[in-house]
Amino acid sequence: MSEPSPTQHPTAQHPTAQQPVTGVIHDIGYRRYTGPRDGDARIAFSLYVTALKHAYGLGRSGRSKVLPFLLLGLTLLPAVIMVGVVAMFGFDEQVRTYAAYTNTVQVLVSIFAASQAPTIFSRDLRSRSIVLYLARPLSARTSALVRWAALATACLIFILAPQLVLYVGGLLSRLDAGDETLSFLKALPLDLLLAAMLASITGLIASMALRRGFAVVGSILAVLVVSTALSAVQAIAAEFDSPRTGEISGLFSPWALVNGLASVMDAGVEVITPPQGAVMVSAYVLAALLMAALPVLALVARFRKAGR
């Protein structure tokens, strides 16, 4: 740019220059930065957005986008079909309520949480790049909480996407707007609770079992297999006319907790042994909150330890 053309004498351009300029290599070298820097809140938000994108494979390799979007497609497909059925045959209500729909695709939701938790929690712990984060402004606690929030949001998006398709589709098919909105709003707190519990359980397992395979298998075991086993227990308990046993066994699985609470809220989910009585319902709420909160505390401790 500022290089003088070879035909001109350099001093013709720079009459005051003492030394002739014969050509310049622009080595700008090291430059200091004195401009503004983000505060902790903005840094945390930036980490949140990055982690949330990573959960869907965005900003990562092409291959890592396949699974989350495949699962998302599979969970949306039945919703699209249901909307089509409602529209075509002129039903006056949804084939499934919003809460019941999520229960129907529980395998997909569980696999999504189990498979994407390692990208947020195992990766930095395993490669030990976590130390580079901990040597930066965000504390170990904030770092762990933000990642958890990102995973919970990713799960919530996954749960809400088909519900929104049903809702919008239902309204376009002239279903009663009041009924639909009420049903949707009933499902919403359950969705939040479910997303928080799934993020906590799978996040904690992913931060412990650093190998992705182990983390995925462990999470599926904890979320799906336990849930299936407890459903069997509940069925047997109902058969032997001892519903209390079934209700208590429901305290140990996120899906049983959410479905139990859904049936209490009359959100259209069939449960074999729904929680009966105020004490049992409170126990369900408490168990769900603990299942969401306790693993988060463990995650924070895990991140603190990683810096040492």
Next chain:
Amino acid sequence: MDFGRVVALSDLTLQVGPGVTGLVGANGAGKSTLIKILLGLQAPTSGRATVLGHDVAQDSALVRRVVGYMPEHDCLPPDVSASDFVVHLARMSGLPVAVARERAADILRIVGLDEERYRLLGTYSTGMKQRAKLAQALVHDPELVFLDEPTNGLDPASRMDMLRLVRRIGTDFKIPVLVTSHLLGELEKVSDHVVILDAGTLLRSSATSQFLDVSGALLVEVLGGVAERDLLGQELAAAGLPCRPHHRTVRVDPPPKGVDVHRVVRDVVADHGLGLVRIEPDHGHLEDVFTEGVPHV
């Protein structure tokens, strides 16, 4: 710092100033522990430390805003490119997006990863990984950098490159550096000040020049082999200079006052037809501090 059964650092009192400070010690001497305490990642059992005016126990978040840290161990995720990773970490240090991109590109060029910055970190060689680790420590323009064993695992040529970079950070970039190594010889080339830790205690802390200019002796080398060297030694001794063989050279001990050593050496060499290769001050080496075994605290 007390790890229960192991006391990693004890009774350590030292001050680190501008320029490049070398922190030397054998493996397990407490170098990394010291850096982690300064970063606020570990809490000392007792005592206090201040980094750039911030107390590490109370204001470790403020400390971490203004320092850069290059850990000793591998700490790069294999599945991202160096460019993406350094940009992300710049963001994590609070740089706005555009600035983070620009500085990441600049720094990766400075550490010599211009061409390779879009490659995944998993495909990097050890030397490239060390450079990427250094880049992330500098990308947010820290006021102080901690480099923990930056030459670890490097071949001799890359080792020299890395040391040159460390020197540049201290002199050209004007960022104070605390650099650790278990090799004294490395740090004597790049440091202004050397701190020596041994089993968690301070063995010595002083300017590099003080380590080196203590002897006042000269090394004289002539062409030829052992015969020529010994001839020179005998003749210098005869001329009244205390001396002894030292590898390929003759080491002339600090002479009595009033004797011009250079003049004597010149005359002896000329008289016996020896080919003089060089006369140089005997700098000694930092290792001497250990071999002397005298703690100067």
